[in-house]
Amino acid sequence: MTAALLILAFVILGAAAVAMTLRNLIHSALLLVLTWAGIAGFYLWAGAQFVAFAQVLVYVGAVSMVVLFAVLLTRQSTPQPIEPDSIVRALTALTAAGGVAGVLIGAILAAPLQVADAQPATITVKQIGQALMGPHVAALLIVGVILTVSLLGAVVIASVDRPEDSEDAS
Amino acid sequence: MSADAAAQNFLERAPLELRDAVVALFPAPLQWLVSSLITIAVILTVFGVFFAFTTIAERKLLARLQNRLGPNRSGLPWLKGVKLWGLTQPFADAVKALTKEDVVPATADKLLHFLAPVTVVAFSLLGYAVLPFGRNMVPVELDAAVLYFFAAGTATELAIFMAGWASRNKYSMLAAMRALAQLISYELPLILSVVPVVIVTSTLSLQEIVHAQGGWAFGFLPQWHVFTPWGFAGFLIFLVAALAESNRSPFDLPEAESELIAGHLTEYSGFKYALFFMAEYFGLFALSGLGITMFLGGWQAPLPFLEFIPSYLWFMAKLVGMVVFFIWIRGTLLRLRIDQLTRLSWQFLVPLALINLVNAAFWALSTGHSPFLDVARWPISAALIVLPFLVMGRRLNQGRAPRQYTYAQ
Numbered sequence: 001m002t003a004a005l006l007i008l009a010f011v012i013l014g015a016a017a018v019a020m021t022l023r024n025l026i027h028s029a030l031l032l033v034l035t036w037a038g039i040a041g042f043y044l045w046a047g048a049q050f051v052a053f054a055q056v057l058v059y060v061g062a063v064s065m066v067v068l069f070a071v072l073l074t075r076q077s078t079p080q081p082i083e084p085d086s087i088v089r090a091l092t093a094l095t096a097a098g099g100v101a102g103v104l105i106g107a108i109l110a111a112p113l114q115v116a117d118a119q120p121a122t123i124t125v126k127q128i129g130q131a132l133m134g135p136h137v138a139a140l141l142i143v144g145v146i147l148t149v150s151l152l153g154a155v156v157i158a159s160v161d162r163p164e165d166s167e168d169a170s
Numbered sequence: 171m172s173a174d175a176a177a178q179n180f181l182e183r184a185p186l187e188l189r190d191a192v193v194a195l196f197p198a199p200l201q202w203l204v205s206s207l208i209t210i211a212v213i214l215t216v217f218g219v220f221f222a223f224t225t226i227a228e229r230k231l232l233a234r235l236q237n238r239l240g241p242n243r244s245g246l247p248w249l250k251g252v253k254l255w256g257l258t259q260p261f262a263d264a265v266k267a268l269t270k271e272d273v274v275p276a277t278a279d280k281l282l283h284f285l286a287p288v289t290v291v292a293f294s295l296l297g298y299a300v301l302p303f304g305r306n307m308v309p310v311e312l313d314a315a316v317l318y319f320f321a322a323g324t325a326t327e328l329a330i331f332m333a334g335w336a337s338r339n340k341y342s343m344l345a346a347m348r349a350l351a352q353l354i355s356y357e358l359p360l361i362l363s364v365v366p367v368v369i370v371t372s373t374l375s376l377q378e379i380v381h382a383q384g385g386w387a388f389g390f391l392p393q394w395h396v397f398t399p400w401g402f403a404g405f406l407i408f409l410v411a412a413l414a415e416s417n418r419s420p421f422d423l424p425e426a427e428s429e430l431i432a433g434h435l436t437e438y439s440g441f442k443y444a445l446f447f448m449a450e451y452f453g454l455f456a457l458s459g460l461g462i463t464m465f466l467g468g469w470q471a472p473l474p475f476l477e478f479i480p481s482y483l484w485f486m487a488k489l490v491g492m493v494v495f496f497i498w499i500r501g502t503l504l505r506l507r508i509d510q511l512t513r514l515s516w517q518f519l520v521p522l523a524l525i526n527l528v529n530a531a532f533w534a535l536s537t538g539h540s541p542f543l544d545v546a547r548w549p550i551s552a553a554l555i556v557l558p559f560l561v562m563g564r565r566l567n568q569g570r571a572p573r574q575y576t577y578a579q
Binding site: 026027030033053054061062064065068069072125126 | 320321372
């Protein structure tokens with residue numbers, strides 16, 4: 001079991017690291033997809049089937065498409081050299097990144113991570129569904145409303161008021 | 171014959187007992203591996219051969235639909251004069267694909283160009299892992315099998331994108347965009363058409379969904395989901411969406427040869443092209459298998475006295491029926507335009523599937539309340555789906571039909 005975890009960690013971290021160093025943005029995006037798939041594998045390893053399949057369905061299936069299309073539509077024909085505009089910008093970026101990293105590492109180190117001795121009970125999909133529809137139904141509805149609002153907002157922003165082409169409609 | 175007797179049938183158990191006998195020959199620590207490998211090998215062989223004969227069946231059937239003869243010349247190499255109605259054609263095609271030159275464009279992204287056909291075949295085969303091919307014949311019994319099936323299918327979109335982008339060809343790229351727009355548009359009605367079954371059976375396990383369709387009403391009528399109003403509507407939506415998902419006519423725009431050469435396959439030749447072709451058929455078989463499991467009773471026999479025929483043969487017979495139906499559709503309907511295709515999905519199939527969801531919820535809640543409701547829910551459920559179908563169908567066509575031809579009078 002530990003060997004499988006090590007392989008998964010290698011795939012996830014290795015793909016992420018290579019994605020950052022590559023100059024080809026499409027390759028980076030595809031490696032990011034591999035990272036997401038690796039995380040799904042980790043969920044499977046941890047025994048969370050439902051989360052793993054949802055991860056593949058949402059990230060590998062849908063979010064990857066958004067990322068790839070975004071890269072494709074904004075890609076510049078001539079590759080720009082990757083270098084900071086000025087020393088000040090580079091220093092600000094480093095400070096911000098260092099601050100975030102410090103807070104995150106501090107939070108992880110300070111959090112008491114207790115390892116349970118007992119085996120966790122296997123939870124069936126049915127139980128997850130009943131929990132979502134029972135005690136957590138309010139959260140589910142709120143998430144649904146937020147997603148719908150953001151979707152409608154995106155449509156409103158993207159839509160152009162133009163009468164439908166009458167010739168095309170015939 | 172009762173269900174228990176059918177399960178004890180010799181033919182029913184023969185494949186499983188054969189597998190167990192072979193597995194028993196190996197030492198105990200290796201047995202789980204051998205068991206899995208045998209299952210994988212059997213699925214690959216059965217569906218590989220099924221794919222080969224589907225290609226010849228499709229060519230011959232399409233030819234008949236178009237008043238031609240179709241391929242009928244290829245015989246056996248060492249027996250002159252024996253033609254076998256051209257049934258050896260797929261093997262000749264395989265040899266041709268293997269020996270063809272593999273052309274890769276000079277400016278192509280070589281790695282992705284190679285990876286695309288490999289990924290698409292690998293992921294199109296993943297769905298087979300959870301399909302119940304027969305009584306006790308599920309390769310992997312998963313609690314969330316339906317979810318797994320759709321998750322496994324999503325990677326084909328990535329592969330098509332990789333193929334289109336890596337080819338460095340404007341036709342490939344355009345066609346890949348079209349294919350993605352199509353796949354994303356039809357994924358939604360496909361999944362929504364299956365959700366009613368999950369609501370009514372309240373399980374995501376495919377084997378349990380098949381069991382839920384067992385038994386006979388009045389002793390002889392099968393209780394498949396397709397014979398309920400919501401199930402019939404769901405099955406039709408599923409069929410349309412499955413056709414679009416597997417890029418088949420009338421939704422074969424990504425490779426509309428008159429507009430886009432051969433779509434994202436333009437720069438592929440030889441065996442890589444054959445791999446794409448294979449993946450398309452494997453995807454079609456897997457989706458048909460899901461449709462059979464969800465709506466057509468899975469491996470169950472249609473009538474009680476036919477239960478002596480083993481369950482896996484029923485599954486294959488239904489699969490052949492679905493494939494022949496798809497070939498028939500291909501020979502009958504014209505290809506849609508891209509705007510018609512997306513409009514059909516977003517303005518018609520998705521709302522209809524959502525209404526069908528409510529319909530299925532009504533069906534699930536009205537079960538077993540009173541004898542009156544048990545009868546009354548049939549017309550109510552039918553009205554719940556037929557009325558929106560008529561209204562939305564009228565609205566979809568408003569101002570667009572009949573078509574005015576400018577040049578082709």
